[in-house]
Amino acid sequence: MDLLDPEEFRRQGHLVIDFIADYYNSIEKYPVLSQVEPGYLPKILPQSAPYTPEPIETILQDVQKHILPGITHWQSPNYFAYFPSSGSTAGFLGEVLSAGFNVVGFNWMSSPAATELESIVMDWLGQMLNLPKSFLFSGTGGGVLQGTTCEAILCTLVAARDQMLHQTGRQNVNQLVVYASDQTHSALQKAAKIAGILPQNIRVIKTTKATSFALSPDSLRMAICSDVKSGLVPLFLCATVGTTSTTAVDPLKELCNVAAEYGIWVHVDAAYAGSSCICPEFRHFIDGVEGANSFSFNAHKWFFTTLDCCCLWVKDPRALTKSLGTHPEFLRNKTTGSKEVVDYKDWQIALSRRFRSLKLWLVIRSYGVNNLRIFLRNHVEMAKIFEELVASDHRFEVVVPRNFAMVCFRALALPKVEMVYRNGFNITEMISADDKRRNELNRELLERINKSGNLYMTHAVVGGIYMLRFAVGASLTEDRHVFLAWKVVQEHLDAILEDMGFNG
Amino acid sequence: MDLLDPEEFRRQGHLVIDFIADYYNSIEKYPVLSQVEPGYLPKILPQSAPYTPEPIETILQDVQKHILPGITHWQSPNYFAYFPSSGSTAGFLGEVLSAGFNVVGFNWMSSPAATELESIVMDWLGQMLNLPKSFLFSGTGGGVLQGTTCEAILCTLVAARDQMLHQTGRQNVNQLVVYASDQTHSALQKAAKIAGILPQNIRVIKTTKATSFALSPDSLRMAICSDVKSGLVPLFLCATVGTTSTTAVDPLKELCNVAAEYGIWVHVDAAYAGSSCICPEFRHFIDGVEGANSFSFNAHKWFFTTLDCCCLWVKDPRALTKSLGTHPEFLRNKTTGSKEVVDYKDWQIALSRRFRSLKLWLVIRSYGVNNLRIFLRNHVEMAKIFEELVASDHRFEVVVPRNFAMVCFRALALPKVEMVYRNGFNITEMISADDKRRNELNRELLERINKSGNLYMTHAVVGGIYMLRFAVGASLTEDRHVFLAWKVVQEHLDAILEDMGFNG
Known part of the structure; x- marks a missing residue:
């Protein structure tokens, strides 16, 4: 048994690439937020390490069967939680090359290319950001x-x-x-x-x-x-x-x-x-x-x-x-x-460090500055779409101005206007109703949405206000996912209001 | 242009796997220690980022042409420097899977499998090391x-x-x-x-x-x-x-x-x-x-x-x-x-963390405890072979006892016995000659060896003694590489002695 036989490496490498490509192909079928309970994996896996080898095919079956259900799918187009961890083919391949060379670039000599490419790419990026020369190697920084x-x-x-x-x-x-x-x-x-x-x-x-x-x-x-x-x-x-x-x-x-x-x-x-x-x-x-x-x-x-x-x-x-x-x-x-x-x-x-600049280099070269800008703008545009959808429904509000590709919003808990009157509330009063109850409502709303598996968002509390964060940025997200997400949000608010007795 | 199109991902992924497999196949043809001069890469690469995309084929050609010469080949079977960074197909594939999922496992909920697999594998490994229960999750530690x-x-x-x-x-x-x-x-x-x-x-x-x-x-x-x-x-x-x-x-x-x-x-x-x-x-x-x-x-x-x-x-x-x-x-x-x-x-x-346990899990399962022990023992055995080779040549000494798969040795600078007498030296005197000169000799020896590109070793200075470190552990190293390495060491000492006038 060889640790690094090139032909076995090639065979197994192709298997794993196909496994991941298939995963991306079918990623929308998984609940975005993992639905497992704490302690699910120790119940499945053996309590001690195997004495004899197992083939990659068996291991990949186990990844499919036991690991994927325990993954929260950050690469899913329906992932809008935290901030994105936006993958790309180029970024992935840079990581793969780096793992393949597996050099430890702690100093220049241990792999000159690792150091020099990093300095070059950091200057490229610094220029792309229009950072002052004082931060660049081509200036006085680095x-x-x-x-x-x-x-x-x-x-x-x-x-x-x-x-x-x-x-x-x-x-x-x-x-x-x-x-x-x-x-x-x-x-x-x-x-x-x-x-x-x-x-x-x-x-x-x-x-x-x-x-x-x-x-x-x-x-x-x-x-x-x-x-x-x-x-x-x-x-x-x-x-x-x-x-x-x-x-x-x-x-x-x-x-x-x-x-x-x-x-x-x-x-x-x-x-x-x-x-x-x-x-x-x-x-x-x-x-x-x-x-x-x-x-x-x-x-x-x-x-x-x-x-x-x-x-x-x-x-x-x-x-x-x-x-x-x-x-x-x-x-x-x-x-x-x-x-x-x-x-x-x-x-x-x-001391030790991986050859990380390879992935940045591949990202910048594979897409070019122009496309990178387009990708970022697309995400901002999708966030704008979502923002407008929120603004168009009087039961919701955008809590703080949107700067980038993230929308902070919350439900105001307004049932339909007619109902408010029927129940003897004044709309204005309802809007200024105490934030504690609103916070509870939005907490409940978020929990139901995430439990559905259809999308994943997270929350923030700022100035005492509990808000939902809709962060666009997953690389597979398209307009249709944003529209679908909004529909899911609305449906869950409908259901909550119905449960609260505002069922028209 | 898509960031993460599954079929394009698959196509490019296969290309890169083949690129790395071919690299391993031909790794012995590269000088182990990179021979480039400081500043080689900025002379070759453009000074700013490309505006338009470049195909992966072009980028891989550049990796071959411009990056590989600047890499010190830690995966080469002739790499004996520092400590090894011993790669394996399984370890590589675990990294690849982790990069494919690209989850950010900071807490349990962000990807339960990332947390639970890590705890399980750490307990497996702890048991393999026979660590006391007080360090394991199954005990009172973790x-x-x-x-x-x-x-x-x-x-x-x-x-x-x-x-x-x-x-x-x-x-x-x-x-x-x-x-x-x-x-x-x-x-x-x-x-x-x-x-x-x-x-x-x-x-x-x-x-x-x-x-x-x-x-x-x-x-x-x-x-x-x-x-x-x-x-x-x-x-x-x-x-x-x-x-x-x-x-x-x-x-x-x-x-x-x-x-x-x-x-x-x-x-x-x-x-x-x-x-x-x-x-x-x-x-x-x-x-x-x-x-x-x-x-x-x-x-x-x-x-x-x-x-x-x-x-x-x-x-x-x-x-x-x-x-x-x-x-x-x-x-x-x-x-x-x-x-x-x-x-x-x-x-x-x-805060952020990658799904690192996948690679450990793949290593342990793909090889099994028994093979992992065999791999480690093989490296120790190869170090023993080298130790014996050093001991068999009276011009060298093993400086400190070997514990694992690393041999610390140095040249004592003894030319052939006859020559010593001819030059009027006493052998014993020569052996106890001041370490400063010996240190210089070994520094020169190491530099010549590394410059040859045939193998790569590094040095240590302990107790005032400059010594060469021969660390076995690269996954592709076999007995033949150890014998070859020793031959290269001997030949370079011969050449130095010849240059010093001891040319018999």
Whole structure:
């Protein structure tokens, strides 16, 4: 039995490619959200590893029979939950090539192509986003592929921390303060905890509906001033372009101006929305990025690149490498010594790293900038369709303005107007009825929709309002899926209202 | 143009599988260590992204022409550098399936199969390693797949740190001390820096040739006592089974006993050598692991699983989840609330995670425990062959005892005995000639060998001795490659001696 016999590899590889192609062909027949109960798999699989080999055909049968029912189908065209993990043939094939070569590109020498292609592709992408030269290798900065935004934030935060402590002394770590809004991703909290920032020094600044839940520069300034007065040291701001709950956009320019006065490192987390900024009409969302220290977005979210692939650019790579660099003897080599090359191990948490740039390279080349823009615009257009459908039904409302391809909406629980009157309610009163009951209604609505298996959405609670998030971005989604989704939403509201006694 | 058309996916998928199979078929024709110069790729590729799409056939031609020359061929049978990244058809196919489904398994609900299969496979593997029940889900602990050992160490260190600071107060972070030997992987230093441990509180305890560069429990105790006297707080010990430089094995039992007296968290880093412990005859190397708090090994090193896949077990998962848990509203769901399920996002740095357990599952099922042991034993046997070849040539020596499938050796620079006399040297003097000159010789020897492209080895410097590391573990390596490698080593020494004037 051979581990890597080329002909057996070829035979089994073709089987698995066909298995996945067949899966995509039939993906709509599965409930989008897995319907299994906790503990379903241990009941099926053996309790210990097999002693003797099993053929790939048997294993694939088991994947079909036992694994697929336990999968939530992120690639389904009816997947509208969280943010998309938009796959593509090119992104997939890049991952496959990378797995086939299976090189460990920790430094330049361990596989020069892995390093150089990454630098090239990060410059390509940076140009596509119209990032200032100060973030590009062709300028004075540079880009690196991380696994996730969590890692990107942790790396930049540690760089900022060490830069500051180098000036003020290590013993002052407990004075450092990190700033975010109440809409910032939990990744920031986690990164700050890992980096040893005191929990009470993580400022979570309140946002309001008045600013569409964007962080207000005035609120930031007030928080900073108060900390400075208390003898604390402002360190790091995580600004967001496209927040997780509602795709809110923090005003980068104004925030960076405030931060600059206090020498704060600004990281811009555009995990979801960053990719859309390759379209000229959306580029304004990152206006002001030139004032930030670092910028990241997830190509594995809405850029057709298989998980995981977070693109991070920094203005000052040396800040990263000073904090994260290691120089063990067993990795010494002439090119590293010459300082002519990038050793990406010093730009990230881990030593080992996969050849991730291959998948980005394949995505960009296989589709070209023009098609990539078209794909993104199509998703935004589909979200607009959904938004209009919501607006056309007076029983629903769009809760916050739509910025990208995600619509935040909720049922207002209005039965038909006639019924409201018949039941002695005033419509206006009903609309302003307490949000608690509305929240319960929408929770119930979402649960029924997801249980149906017809589509999958998730929720957010912002400003006390429970809302449904309809995030377009799965690569197989077409207009018809959006119309169908809306029909499902309406039908489930009908059913709930009927159950509540508003059955006409 | 479609992003994910199933039939186009199928067509292109088959092309790429054939491309990789052909690559494996012809892998021996490439120089193992890439011979390109820094900056080779920017000279070839365009400076900006293409506006229009390019066919996969063109891209694959470019991979062949431009990427392959820049790859160091980790899958080559003549690859003996660092530690192996031993690929396999099964490990590759698991990665491919995972990329095909492209689910984001941060919590149970986002894809129950991803979570449950991971827990099952980690218990399988734990049993294969004969880990105590206290590390398994079927006992009182649990296992999780991390990307790399660096992440595993950082996560456990942060858990240990927070547990300690919870007792002593957050302000005491600057008192915490982390222990390692001078052979411990640089991952520990990096993790400690990221976690905010003061650089001067990272104890790097010296090892010596007398203990084959294993950490001495007495030295550990002395270091701890000295710190305690200074009012510092001992926190964390990273013990290693199979160090990077020489595969030294720290005595776990004794070290854990010392650590237990002081309430120190012990992490066992068996990144490279852990997998071999599924063979009963090697299991003794991790005897004493029952006294540790956590244990990890890299399935992507020597367990035939595509990069990245680090297996981490902890006795107290709650210590991890207390430090790394986040509970944002947008991820709330019934199963998480019920606490019946594992949400692996709280066991790691990142939120997002790939379906990594698929590849481990495929490796274990496709080969079975019996074959996996045979593969590992074969590699050890091949290392033994090489060790004997080295020992049979009096111009070389094996520098430290071989534990696993890696041989540390060096040239002693002895020309033929007759020549020594002719040149007026005494053999004994020559053998004890100063190591500096020997080190230079071996550096030169390694550089010439790697430049030949016939094989690739790397070096280590331990106890002042520069040595060549011959690490067997590439999945395509057979006995003949080992014999050939030895021939290449001998020939290059011959050539050097000739250049030095010892040309008989």
